[in-house]
Amino acid sequence: MSTLEIDRVRKTYGNLEVLKEVSISIGTGDFLVLLGPSGCGKSTLLNMIAGLENISGGEVRIAGKIVNELSPKDRDIAMVFQSYALYPTMTVRQNIEFGMKIRGVPPAQRDKAVRAAADLLQIIHLLDRKPSQLSGGQRQRVAMGRAIVREPKLFLFDEPLSNLDAKLRVDMRTEIKRLHARLGTTIVYVTHDQIEAMTLATRVAVMKGGVVQQLDDPQTVYDRPANVYVAKFVGSPSMNIIPGKIEVEGGSATAVIDMANRQAVRIPGIHLSSQAASKYAGRKVLIGIRPEMFSVGNGQAQGAISIEVDVVEPTGADTLAVFQLGGVEVTARLPPKQVNARASATLAVDRSKVVLFDPDSEELIN
Amino acid sequence: MANALAQHKPIDEALPRKTRIRFGRLLIYGPLCAMAALYLMPLWVMVVTSLKPLDEIYSGSFIGLPQTITLDAWRAAWSEACIGTECTGLKPYFANSLLMVIPAVVLSTGIGAINGYILTKWRFPGANLVFGLLLFGCFLPYQAILIPMARTLGLLGLAGSIPGLVFVHVAYGICFTTLFFRNFFVSLPDELTKAAMVDGAGFFRIFWSVILPTSIPIIVVSCIWQFTQIWNDFLFGVSFTSGGNSPMTVALNNIVNVTTGRKQYNVDMAAAMIAAIPTLLVYIVAGRYFVRGLTAGAVKG
Ligand SMILES: Nc1ncnc2c1ncn2[C@@H]1O[C@H](COP(=O)(O)OP(=O)(O)O)[C@@H](O)[C@H]1O
Ligand SMILES: [Mg+2]
Numbered sequence: 001m002s003t004l005e006i007d008r009v010r011k012t013y014g015n016l017e018v019l020k021e022v023s024i025s026i027g028t029g030d031f032l033v034l035l036g037p038s039g040c041g042k043s044t045l046l047n048m049i050a051g052l053e054n055i056s057g058g059e060v061r062i063a064g065k066i067v068n069e070l071s072p073k074d075r076d077i078a079m080v081f082q083s084y085a086l087y088p089t090m091t092v093r094q095n096i097e098f099g100m101k102i103r104g105v106p107p108a109q110r111d112k113a114v115r116a117a118a119d120l121l122q123i124i125h126l127l128d129r130k131p132s133q134l135s136g137g138q139r140q141r142v143a144m145g146r147a148i149v150r151e152p153k154l155f156l157f158d159e160p161l162s163n164l165d166a167k168l169r170v171d172m173r174t175e176i177k178r179l180h181a182r183l184g185t186t187i188v189y190v191t192h193d194q195i196e197a198m199t200l201a202t203r204v205a206v207m208k209g210g211v212v213q214q215l216d217d218p219q220t221v222y223d224r225p226a227n228v229y230v231a232k233f234v235g236s237p238s239m240n241i242i243p244g245k246i247e248v249e250g251g252s253a254t255a256v257i258d259m260a261n262r263q264a265v266r267i268p269g270i271h272l273s274s275q276a277a278s279k280y281a282g283r284k285v286l287i288g289i290r291p292e293m294f295s296v297g298n299g300q301a302q303g304a305i306s307i308e309v310d311v312v313e314p315t316g317a318d319t320l321a322v323f324q325l326g327g328v329e330v331t332a333r334l335p336p337k338q339v340n341a342r343a344s345a346t347l348a349v350d351r352s353k354v355v356l357f358d359p360d361s362e363e364l365i366n
Numbered sequence: 367m368a369n370a371l372a373q374h375k376p377i378d379e380a381l382p383r384k385t386r387i388r389f390g391r392l393l394i395y396g397p398l399c400a401m402a403a404l405y406l407m408p409l410w411v412m413v414v415t416s417l418k419p420l421d422e423i424y425s426g427s428f429i430g431l432p433q434t435i436t437l438d439a440w441r442a443a444w445s446e447a448c449i450g451t452e453c454t455g456l457k458p459y460f461a462n463s464l465l466m467v468i469p470a471v472v473l474s475t476g477i478g479a480i481n482g483y484i485l486t487k488w489r490f491p492g493a494n495l496v497f498g499l500l501l502f503g504c505f506l507p508y509q510a511i512l513i514p515m516a517r518t519l520g521l522l523g524l525a526g527s528i529p530g531l532v533f534v535h536v537a538y539g540i541c542f543t544t545l546f547f548r549n550f551f552v553s554l555p556d557e558l559t560k561a562a563m564v565d566g567a568g569f570f571r572i573f574w575s576v577i578l579p580t581s582i583p584i585i586v587v588s589c590i591w592q593f594t595q596i597w598n599d600f601l602f603g604v605s606f607t608s609g610g611n612s613p614m615t616v617a618l619n620n621i622v623n624v625t626t627g628r629k630q631y632n633v634d635m636a637a638a639m640i641a642a643i644p645t646l647l648v649y650i651v652a653g654r655y656f657v658r659g660l661t662a663g664a665v666k667g
Contacts, residue, residue, distance in 0.1 A: 051563075072566075146565070
């Protein structure tokens with residue numbers, strides 16, 4: 001268990017800059033998820049924490065100690081790989097105890113550690129099998145067992161669930177969460193799946209093109225995304241980003257969305273710092289509204305929006321209604337059977353949660 | 367169209383299923399047996415000739431079964447035939463060949479394995495260039511390296527010796543063995559090495575405990591390939607050794623060429639058989655693995 005500080009870390013391959021001054025700091029027992037699309041440098045960063053890749057610039061500190069020059073085995077870490085990377089010729093038991101053997105742990109102690117880990121992961125009955133005789137989920141458990149017996153300061157997971165089918169993925173996700181609760185070890189976890197990030201993390205670092213876009217707890221990332229990219233990447237269906245403008249009157253801000261052939265939609269009572277209010281008064285902004293911030297409203301209420309529903313997509317628990325607003329396609333998550341396709345409807349917006357972005361920089365306006 | 371089909375059907379059914387299968391089999395096995403017989407013919411001639419007394423060979427045909435079976439020719443080839451001025455038979459040269467082939471196969475396979483391991487799992491700048499140059503070595507004709515190699519062996523003080531021959535075969539064989547191992551190891555995921563590094567294993571520990579155990583099939587391929595190449599080699603043997611240090615193949619050539627008087631066909635054949643037996647044995651014992659190893663790209667973890 002320990003803290004992890006990634007301090008202005010850079011990675012270059014020749015002229016190609018893969019990571020640009022990445023800084024992330026997490027505390028003991030944190031579950032950090034590195035979230036981003038494929039190719040954004042997540043694995044590279046994880047490998048640098050592990051010591052499997054050289055650090056081109058900056059510092060990595062584990063428990064306050066600079067580890068830049070330490071080899072993987074001296075960093076007190078354990079890692080679970082996407083392909084599980086089980087040693088194919090060894091049995092499950094040999095796989096799990098390989099690291100301990102190398103460190104010269106005596107056989108009795110090794111056996112005890114293997115049993116404890118296998119017990120925790122419910123793989124006792126598999127100990128004498130070869131990896132080729134295991135299912136994907138079982139291999140995944142063995143890979144975690146190999147990491148657990150290390151009792152490391154830091155667990156590193158590189159997309160550990162992406163090779164599993166959907167059902168198993170959800171089960172193993174819960175299992176990893178339970179494991180973290182049980183062991184309390186600091187974890188760095190790489191994924192491109194925003195649901196994994198939301199469900200597992202205590203801290204999420206959203207990455208794009210080798211740059212951390214936002215580092216926050218999952219709820220903050222969801223509610224107040226640092227920029228349009230994060231807003232669209234996290235959440236499904238993603239946040240609606242609607243062009244509009246801000247009008248400020250007597251300290252109260254109103255978001256105005258122009259409609260092509262109808263009266264403009266006005267959403268009053270937007271939270272805005274006085275500084276931002278004076279800066280953006282009368283200017284264009286991007287208005288961010290998550291699908292579930294819409295609700296079915298009545299025509300008289302202030303800020304009610306009349307729309308023509310294009311498409312209705314029932315998901316069972318609720319229904320997604322797609323319509324045009326401010327010249328873009330917008331999705332609302334509504335209770336089932338409240339609106340119909342090709343019919344008009346009146347919606348209300350939970351204005352307390354509406355967020356605004358600068359139209360040029362696409363950064364969140366506070 | 368429908369008519370034609372309707373007409374065909376009864377004819378097809380007229381032949382009982384079994385007969386049709388038997389006829390098909392005949393078409394397959396007939397030519398196969400003929401080809402096999404053709405290829406086995408020389409072996410047959412060698413075996414029967416080596417078992418005949420010389421007089422019978424000169425009076426009868428090469429192909430027929432021997433009237434009197436004798437192992438005299440084999441005994442002569444093994445321990446009595448004259449090679450140059452020495453009448454020791456093939457025995458000492460057989461030993462030479464073993465002394466050459468065993469270290470050469472072990473060394474070239476071992477070095478090839480390490481090379482392949484480095485070229486795939488510990489890549490360095492210019493690794494592809496090194497591999498390319500090694501590949502180039504596979505296409506070098508033997509004759510091209512004779513003179514530079516002779517000079518090198520002279521400088522190393524290995525000229526004319528069995529260790530010198532081992533050196534030549536190792537140097538020449540590394541290209542092939544590296545190619546085998548490199549192509550095999552490329553299919554092993556890099557995460558395997560990374561996992562072992564995190565577990566604390568170093569360069570040799572990973573090689574020995576993780577990589578090598580997965581590569582039995584390709585080790586067998588490399589050993590068979592190298593054994594056959596080196597055991598059967600004549601050119602390097604005749605170029606870089608002389609007299610008592612010659613390998614089997616050179617001695618065989620001398621037995622066949624140097625005879626005065628009547629040509630001892632039975633001894634020649636027996637000697638040739640003795641020279642061929644080790645490679646035959648290797649194929650019989652390990653041939654199964656050879657085929658498996660050649661198709662081992664699909665080995666799954
Ligand atoms: N050895 C390498 N040489 C050159 N470029 C590399 C190397 N490894 C990774 N990259 C590049 O670095 C970027 C980030 O890769 P990676 O960290 O694997 O992404 P992610 O795990 O987020 O999908 C990719 O664009 C990839 O092409
Ligand atoms: Mg990756």
